[in-house]
Amino acid sequence: MTTEDISFTDFIASSIHDMKNSLNIQVHGLETIADACRARADTETLAGLGPIIHQAHRMNANLIQLLSLYKLGKSIYPMDIAEQSVADVIAETLLHNRSVMEFKGITMEVDCDEGCYWYFDRDLVTGILLNALNNAYNYTTDKIRIAAHIEGGFLQLRVEDNGRGYPDAMLQSDGVTANKGVNFSSGSTGLGFYFSSRVAQMHKNGARQGSLTIENGGAYGGGCFVVRLP
Amino acid sequence: MTFSLPQANTLIIDDFQGMRTMLRDFVRLMGVTRIDTASNGREAISQLSANKYDIVICDYNLGPGANGQQVLEEAKLRNFVGVSTIWVMVTAEKTTDMVMGAAEVKPDDYLLKPINQVLLQSRLEKLLARKQSLGAIEAAIRAQDYSAAIAQCDQQLSARAVNPQEILRIKSDLLLTLEDYAAARALFESVLALRNVAWAKTGLGKVLFYSQDYAGAVQLFQQVLEENRMYMEASDWLAKTLDAMGNSAQAQQVLQDAVQLSPNSPIRQKALGDTAYRNGALDVAQAAFEKTIKISEFSPHKNPAVYARLARVFSDKDSPEEALNILKRSKADFRYDSAAALQTAAAESLVYQKMGQVKKAEAAMMDAERLMEQLADKVSPEMTMEVAKSLFKLGKKDKACGLLRDLVKNNHEDAELSRQIGAVFEGENLAEEGQTLIKASRNEVIDINNQGVMLAKQGDFQQAVKLLRTAAQQLPHSEVISVNLCGLLIGLMQQKGKTEDLVLETRELLGRVREMNPVNKKYHAYALALARLANDH
Numbered sequence: 089m090t091t092e093d094i095s096f097t098d099f100i101a102s103s104i105h106d107m108k109n110s111l112n113i114q115v116h117g118l119e120t121i122a123d124a125c126r127a128r129a130d131t132e133t134l135a136g137l138g139p140i141i142h143q144a145h146r147m148n149a150n151l152i153q154l155l156s157l158y159k160l161g162k163s164i165y166p167m168d169i170a171e172q173s174v175a176d177v178i179a180e181t182l183l184h185n186r187s188v189m190e191f192k193g194i195t196m197e198v199d200c201d202e203g204c205y206w207y208f209d210r211d212l213v214t215g216i217l218l219n220a221l222n223n224a225y226n227y228t229t230d231k232i233r234i235a236a237h238i239e240g241g242f243l244q245l246r247v248e249d250n251g252r253g254y255p256d257a258m259l260q261s262d263g264v265t266a267n268k269g270v271n272f273s274s275g276s277t278g279l280g281f282y283f284s285s286r287v288a289q290m291h292k293n294g295a296r297q298g299s300l301t302i303e304n305g306g307a308y309g310g311g312c313f314v315v316r317l318p
Numbered sequence: 319m320t321f322s323l324p325q326a327n328t329l330i331i332d333d334f335q336g337m338r339t340m341l342r343d344f345v346r347l348m349g350v351t352r353i354d355t356a357s358n359g360r361e362a363i364s365q366l367s368a369n370k371y372d373i374v375i376c377d378y379n380l381g382p383g384a385n386g387q388q389v390l391e392e393a394k395l396r397n398f399v400g401v402s403t404i405w406v407m408v409t410a411e412k413t414t415d416m417v418m419g420a421a422e423v424k425p426d427d428y429l430l431k432p433i434n435q436v437l438l439q440s441r442l443e444k445l446l447a448r449k450q451s452l453g454a455i456e457a458a459i460r461a462q463d464y465s466a467a468i469a470q471c472d473q474q475l476s477a478r479a480v481n482p483q484e485i486l487r488i489k490s491d492l493l494l495t496l497e498d499y500a501a502a503r504a505l506f507e508s509v510l511a512l513r514n515v516a517w518a519k520t521g522l523g524k525v526l527f528y529s530q531d532y533a534g535a536v537q538l539f540q541q542v543l544e545e546n547r548m549y550m551e552a553s554d555w556l557a558k559t560l561d562a563m564g565n566s567a568q569a570q571q572v573l574q575d576a577v578q579l580s581p582n583s584p585i586r587q588k589a590l591g592d593t594a595y596r597n598g599a600l601d602v603a604q605a606a607f608e609k610t611i612k613i614s615e616f617s618p619h620k621n622p623a624v625y626a627r628l629a630r631v632f633s634d635k636d637s638p639e640e641a642l643n644i645l646k647r648s649k650a651d652f653r654y655d656s657a658a659a660l661q662t663a664a665a666e667s668l669v670y671q672k673m674g675q676v677k678k679a680e681a682a683m684m685d686a687e688r689l690m691e692q693l694a695d696k697v698s699p700e701m702t703m704e705v706a707k708s709l710f711k712l713g714k715k716d717k718a719c720g721l722l723r724d725l726v727k728n729n730h731e732d733a734e735l736s737r738q739i740g741a742v743f744e745g746e747n748l749a750e751e752g753q754t755l756i757k758a759s760r761n762e763v764i765d766i767n768n769q770g771v772m773l774a775k776q777g778d779f780q781q782a783v784k785l786l787r788t789a790a791q792q793l794p795h796s797e798v799i800s801v802n803l804c805g806l807l808i809g810l811m812q813q814k815g816k817t818e819d820l821v822l823e824t825r826e827l828l829g830r831v832r833e834m835n836p837v838n839k840k841y842h843a844y845a846l847a848l849a850r851l852a853n854d855h
Contacts, residue, residue: 105379105410105431112432113336116343119434148432155411164579166414166548169515171483176444183437207513211412211430292545293513 097164104155108148115144119187138191145188146222152215153283160286167209167290174204174236174243181217182234185225194228199235206243208317212287213245216300219280220247220313227251233307241296245315250308259302284315293318323442324349326372331355331362331389332408333381341375341408344435348442359384359616366398373442374399378409378428384616386425394423395618401456404445408433414548414580448481455488462836464492483509490521496837499525516542520552527555532563550580554589561593562734569593574602577609584614588624595631596741604631622648622658626665626704633669641669660689660701664708671711683712695795699725699735703742710746719755726759728795736760763793767802779810790827797834800827804844808851816851824848 118141125134159165178200182189189196217234224232228249235246281300288298296318306312328350332338338355345353354369356362358380366374366389374393378386386407393399407425426445429438451474458467471489475482486509493502503525509518523538539556542549553576560569573590580586591606607628614620625648632641645662652658663686670679686705690697702725709718722739729735736756743752766789773782786803793799807824811817828845831838 101411102379108410108431109334109337113340115432116340116434152430163547164414166412167546168412169546170517171515173480180437180440183434183440186436187434207515214430 097158097162100155100158104151107151111144111148111151115141115148118144122187122191134191138188141191142188142222142225145185145218149215149218149222150279153219153279156212156215157283157286160290167212169207169209169291171205171207172210172213173202174206174245175200175202177210177214178217178234178236181214181221184218185221188225189232192225193230194225195231197231197233199233200237204236204238204243206238206317207293208243208291209287212290213315213317216284216287216315217245217247219284220315223247223280223313224249224251224311227311229310231308235307241293242298242316242318245317246306247313248306248308249310251310253304253309253311254302259304284313288315288317291317321372323439323446324351326350327352327370328373328375329354329356329362329365329369329371330375331357331359331380331386332377333357333379334377337377337408341438344433344438345373345375347435348439358382359389362389363392363398366393367396371399371403374403374405375438376405376407376425378407378413387423388617390425391423392618401460402449402453404442404449406441406445414550451480452485452488455485459492464496464837465842468492468496487517490518494521494524494528497528497839499528514545516546516549516552520549520555523552523555523559527559527562532559535559536563548579550576550583550586554586557589557593562737566593566597570597570599570602577606581609582613584610584617584619584621587613588621591624591627591631595627600631600635604628604635607631620651622652622655622661623700623704625651626661629665629669633665633672638669638673642666645669656689656693657696657698657701660686660693660697661704663689664701664705667708668711671708679712683708683714699729699738703738707742707745710742722752723755723759724793726756727763728793730760730763730796731798763789763796763799767798770802770806774806774809777813779806779813782806783810794830795834797831797838800834801831801838801840801844804828804831804848805840808844808847811851816854821848821852 118137122134122137122141125131125137156165175198178198182196182198186196221232221234224247228251231250233246233248235244235248237244281302285300288300291298298315298317301314301316303312303314304310328345330338330341330345330353332341332355335357338357342353342355350373354365354371356365360383362376362380363384376386376389380386380389384392386409390399390405390407399405405425407428408431409428410431412428412430426449427441429441455467455470455474458464458470468489471485471492474485475489486505490502490505493499493505503522506518506522506525509515510522519538519542523535523542526532526535526538536556536559539552539559542552543556547553553572557569557572557576560566560572570590570593573586573593576586577583577590587606587610591603591610594600594602594606607624610621610624611628614624625644629641629644629648632638632644645666648658648662652662663682667679667682667686670676670682686708690702690705702721706718706721709715709721722742726736726739739756740749740752743749743755766785770782770786773779773785783803783806786799786806790796790799790803804824804827807820807827811820811824824844825848828841828848831841835841
C-alpha cells in the first residue's frame with residue numbers, strides 16, 4: 089500500500105479502533121480481577137480498582153468524542169436520526185457504567201416512561217449521556233438520577249447528582265464556553281461540554297434546535313446537566 | 319423463534335485474539351455452550367458453510383481480506399445464514415455504508431466498542447424479541463408472498479407494535495416492490511406529516527421517480543441531502559433520477575461527490591464508472607472501475623462486467639495492452655463462470671478490432687456467440703447489449719440489430735431498458751434508426767396482444783391462444799406475452815372445458831411468469847383461477 093492510499097481520516101479511525109480494542113480488553117481484565125477480589129473478600133484491592141476503571145471509561149468517552157467531533161467537523165459523520173426508545177438508550181448507558189457506580193456505592197435512579205420514544209442519533213446521544221455520567225461520578229456524593237420527559241415538542245434529558253453543584257462562574261457563562269483550558273485537578277478539558285453542546289445543536293426539527301444547559305437544583309439539589317432535543 | 323440464548327449455536331469472528339477470548343467469555347457467562355470462533359473472513363465463511371448458527375458476533379474490521387460486511391454479504395448470498403440468524407456487528411465507529419449506504423444486506427444491529435457482558439446480553443435478548451415479533455413478516459417475505467407480508471405488518475401496527483417505525487419502513491418497501499405507489503405515497507406522507515424523517519422523504523422521492531415525476535423526485539432527494547449529506551441512499555437515487563432525465567453530466571457529479579464521502583461501496587463505484595464512461599470521462603471511469611475491482615475483491619459483488627467495462631475504457635484510451643491484461647485477469651478470476659466468459663469474449667473482440675487484428679476479433683466473437691447460445695435465458699439484457707456493441711464494431715450490424723430487436727420485444731414495457739438500448743444505437747451514430755427499430759418492435763408486440771384481446775372479446779379463445787402461443791415461442795422472455803397467454807388459456811378452458819394438456823401448459827407458463835417477476839400483478843388471480851379449474855370435476 090502506498091502512502092497516498094491512506095488518508096488521515098482512515099488513520100484516525102484505525103488508531104481509535106485499535107485503542108478501543110485495548111481499552112475494552114483492559115476494562116474487561118480489571119473487572120475480572122475485581123470479581124476475583126470479591127470472591128476472596130479482598131475489599132482493599134477492590135476499592136482501589138474503581139477509580140482505575142473509571143479513568144478507563146473517561147478515556148473511552150474522550151476517544152468517542154474526539155472521533156465524532158473530527159467527523160462532524162468535516163461533515164462526514166453518518167448522522168442517523170431515527171426513532172429510539174429513550175428508556176432503552178438510558179438503560180444501555182447505565183450498563184456501560186454499572187460496575188464503576190457500584191464500586192463507589194452510587195445509587196442510580198431512572199425516571200423515564202417505557203413508552204417514551206424520540207428522534208435522535210443513538211450513538212451521539214449515548215456519548216452525551218456517558219460523558220454526563222462520568223462527570224456526575226466525580227461530583228456526586230452518592231446519588232445520580234437520569235430523567236427523561238417530553239415537554240413542548242422537546243425531549244428533555246436530565247442527569248442530576250447530589251454533589252455541591254456547579255460553581256457560579258460556570259453557571260453564569262453557561263459552562264459550555266467558560267471551560268477552556270485544562271484543569272488537571274478535575275481532569276476537565278471542556279471537551280465533554282463542547283461535544284455535548286455541539287451534538288445537541290446538530291439535532292434540528294424544522295426551525296427548532298437542540299441545546300445543552302447546566303444548572304443547580306433538580307431532585308437532589310446538586311448539579312444538573314440538561315439536554316433538550318427537538 | 320425456537321431458541322433461547324443458552325441454546326444458541328454461536329460464532330464469534332474477530333481478528334484480535336484478545337477480543338475473541340473476551341467475547342467468548344461474555345457469551346459463556348450467558349450460559350451459551352456451543353461457541354465457535356474464527357479469526358478472519360475465510361475461516362468465518364468455512365465455519366458458516368459447515369454449521370448453522372443462531373447468533374453471529376462479528377467484528378467489522380478483520381484485518382487484511384474481507385471485512386465484516388463482506389462476510390455477512392457472502393453468508394447471506396450463499397444462504398449460510400437465514401432470516402432467523404442474529405448477526406451483530408461489533409465496531410469501533412459507526413460507518414456510513416453500514417448504517418445508510420448502498421448495502422442491501424445489513425446486520426441486525428451493531429455495537430460500538432467498548433462492550434461488556436451485560437451490555438451484549440441485553441442487546442442479544444432484545445434482538446431475540448425483535449426477531450420473534452418480525453418473524454411472521456420475514457417468513458412471508460422469504461416466501462415472496464408480499465401481500466401476506468403487508469397484512470402481517472398491518473396486524474402488528476394495529477396491535478400497537480413496540481417498533482412502529484421499523485414496521486412502517488418494511489411495509490413501505492413492500493408497497494414499492496408491489497408497485498402500489500398510491501399506498502406507498504400515503505404511507506410516506508403520513509409519516510412526514512408528523513416529522514421530517516430522511517427515510518420517508520427519500521421514499522416519497524422514489525414514488526415520484528416511479529411515477530416519472532423526475533423533477534419532483536430530484537427536489538426531494540436534494541432536500542434530504544441538504545439536511546444530511548451523509549444520507550447516501552438519497553444521493554444514489556438522485557444520481558439515478560438525473561440519469562433517467564438524460565442529465566448524465568450532473569448524475570456523474572453527484573456520484574463523484576458521493577464516492578468522496580463514502581468510497582467503499584462497489585455498487586456506487588460501478589454506477590460512477592458506467593455514467594462517466596457514457597459521458598466520455600474516461601479517466602473518471604477508469605478510476606471508478608479500478609476502485610470497484612479493488613474493493614469487491616473479497617466480496618460477493620465481484621463482477622466480471624466491471625472487468626469488461628474497464629477493458630473497454632483502456633481500449634478507448636488507446637491502451638490495448640492494458641485492456642487485454644485486465645481481460646486476462648478476468649479469465650483467471652472467473653474461470654468457471656460462462657457468463658463471465660461471454661462478457662470477456664465480447665470485450666476481447668472489441669479490443670482486437672480496435673487493434674486491427676480482425677481475425678482474432680472474429681474468433682472472440684464466435685466464442686461469444688457460442689456462449690450466448692449455451693447460456694440461453696441466463697443471458698441478461700446487460701450482457702446482450704455488450705455483445706451487440708461488439709457486433710456493431712465488427713461491422714455485423716444486422717446481427718446486432720437482431721439481438722437488440724429481440725431484447726426490446728421480450729421487454730417491450732420496460733421503458734428504462736428501451737432507453738439504454740437507444741443509447742447503444744446512439745453510440746454507433748445510429749440514433750434515428752435505433753428509435754425506429756425500438757418503436758416498431760414494441761408496436762409489433764403490442765399489436766399481437768391487442769389482436770389476442772380482440773379475439774377473446776369476440777369469444778374466439780381458440781384463435782387468440784394460437785396467436786399468442788406463436789408469439790410466446792418467439793419471445794420466451796416476454797412477461798407480458800406469457801401472462802396474457804395464461805389468461806387466454808384459462809378463458810379457453812372456462813369456455814370449452816379443461817384438458818390435462820391445457821392445465822399443464824398454463825401451470826408451466828405461470829411458473830415462468832413468477833420466475834421472471836415474483837410480483838406480477840395478474841399472477842395470483844390466474845394461479846387461483848387455474849387451481850379452481852384443476853380441482854373442478
